[in-house]
Amino acid sequence: MSEQLTPQQLIAAAKEFGTPLYVYHADKIKEQYGKLTTAFSGSNVRFFYACKALTNVNVLRYIESIGACIDCSAINEVKLALYAGFPAERVLYTSNGIAFDEIAEAKELGVNINIDSLSNLEKFGKAYGHTYPVGIRLRPNIMAGGNLKISTGHDKSKFGIPVEQLDKILTVVKQYDIFIADLHIHTGSDIKDADVFVKGIEVLFDIIPHFPELKSVDLGGGFKVPYKEGDEEIDINLLGRKVKEAFDSHPQAKNLEIWFEPGKFLVSACGYLLTQVNVLKETKATTFASVNSGFNHLIRPMFYDAYHRIQNISNPDGAEKNYSIVGNICETDTFAWDRPMNEIREGDYLVFYNAGAYGFEMSSNFNSRFKPAEVMVKGEVMSLIRRRDVMEDLLRNVVEQESERD
Ligand code: LLP
Numbered sequence: 001m002s003e004q005l006t007p008q009q010l011i012a013a014a015k016e017f018g019t020p021l022y023v024y025h026a027d028k029i030k031e032q033y034g035k036l037t038t039a040f041s042g043s044n045v046r047f048f049y050a051c052k053a054l055t056n057v058n059v060l061r062y063i064e065s066i067g068a069c070i071d072c073s074a075i076n077e078v079k080l081a082l083y084a085g086f087p088a089e090r091v092l093y094t095s096n097g098i099a100f101d102e103i104a105e106a107k108e109l110g111v112n113i114n115i116d117s118l119s120n121l122e123k124f125g126k127a128y129g130h131t132y133p134v135g136i137r138l139r140p141n142i143m144a145g146g147n148l149k150i151s152t153g154h155d156k157s158k159f160g161i162p163v164e165q166l167d168k169i170l171t172v173v174k175q176y177d178i179f180i181a182d183l184h185i186h187t188g189s190d191i192k193d194a195d196v197f198v199k200g201i202e203v204l205f206d207i208i209p210h211f212p213e214l215k216s217v218d219l220g221g222g223f224k225v226p227y228k229e230g231d232e233e234i235d236i237n238l239l240g241r242k243v244k245e246a247f248d249s250h251p252q253a254k255n256l257e258i259w260f261e262p263g264k265f266l267v268s269a270c271g272y273l274l275t276q277v278n279v280l281k282e283t284k285a286t287t288f289a290s291v292n293s294g295f296n297h298l299i300r301p302m303f304y305d306a307y308h309r310i311q312n313i314s315n316p317d318g319a320e321k322n323y324s325i326v327g328n329i330c331e332t333d334t335f336a337w338d339r340p341m342n343e344i345r346e347g348d349y350l351v352f353y354n355a356g357a358y359g360f361e362m363s364s365n366f367n368s369r370f371k372p373a374e375v376m377v378k379g380e381v382m383s384l385i386r387r388r389d390v391m392e393d394l395l396r397n398v399v400e401q402e403s404e405r406d
Pocket of ligand 1: 071188262264300304
């Protein structure tokens with residue numbers, strides 16, 4: 001049975017900790033991780049959780065405890081991962097567009113590193129030569145992903161070194177005798193088609209003979225999870241079979257480790273954003289239900305036109321009616337337009353599903369509103385894992401000047 005929190009558990013969390021509230025269900029993360037390890041059980045594989053999706057250190061510790069590795073996209077994520085207890089050997093730093101200082105810092109911390117520009121590759125070579133194994137992030141020129149904003153492998157993308165610049169890469173590698181241990185690609189997010197990964201593998205297989213010291217091939221993340229009713233998750237078992245087949249049949253690839261960097265697949269469905277309805281407003285165009293949240297807490301619907309399932313858990317037997325769910329901030333923060341929902345009353349609890357990945361993590365203090373609290377549920381136990389902001393948080397880093405008035 002798929003792990004899911006019930007409306008009763010969610011209402012209990014809302015009553016205990018208040019709203020708006022992010023709730024993460026640890027058992028669901030474990031279930032998703034189990035799907036990955038089962039699907040790839042025949043392969044020499046490592047899963048690096050792409051922690052940009054959700055970095056609460058308690059979630060990181062939980063993910064460490066179930067055996068995953070971790071992928072970071074900024075040096076502070078690396079530091080959080082180490083702080084959470086991941087050994088450096090299980091930490092990967094896949095950055096883009098960063099200053100070389102951060103790469104040097106990551107090297108001092110002893111983590112795995114993927115470099116995404118010729119310029120940093122050259123600096124790395126000059127500084128360390130062959131002394132520290134490193135990976136190269138390539139841009140494979142493959143269009144994939146749910147929408148352009150989350151497509152990262154196509155031929156206009158800023159991410160990675162374009163694969164057609166292989167000659168330049170090889171010149172730098174040779175000049176400084178760089179120890180290339182990993183080749184990396186990540187084509188996008190919300191990928192349902194297993195063949196996208198097979199295409200990526202083909203691009204990489206063409207060039208692996210140039211890197212005789214290679215230890216691993218990193219195929220990135222992006223496994224699709226269902227957001228809407230009727231949506232399907234990527235067929236992870238099919239992907240497992242296809243990837244194994246490809247690696248087994250290639251003489252140079254079969255001894256390589258295969259790395260993946262799933263973010264959404266591990267933490268999207270574990271997360272719920274609980275809100276309450278502040279006001280109802282009938283208009284000619286629609287009936288608005290304004291919740292005590294907005295794009296300051298969950299920006300995905302406004303930023304990517306992403307769909308999140310929303311349910312009124314306070315009135316399961318209420319007659320269905322259309323509502324537009326909006327936030328309370330001073331922007332057009334429409335979560336859903338004319339969506340059928342059980343009758344909404346002011347004060348009802350509305351839950352936003354699939355809020356675990358890129359939910360809290362992309363939240364802000366816009367309008368000087370507080371970020372929500374976060375709660376983790378393990379089995380029957382609910383624990384607060386981040387306090388809601390308070391006024392002091394908004395003033396914490398302000399350097400106050402004397403008023404001009406005397
Ligand atoms: N690896 C790399 C190098 C990445 O850039 C990403 C995501 C991942 C792995 C994980 O992708 P995932 O498995 O989560 O799809 N904020 C957007 C998604 C942007 C993802 C950026 N990179 C969203 O909410 O849809």
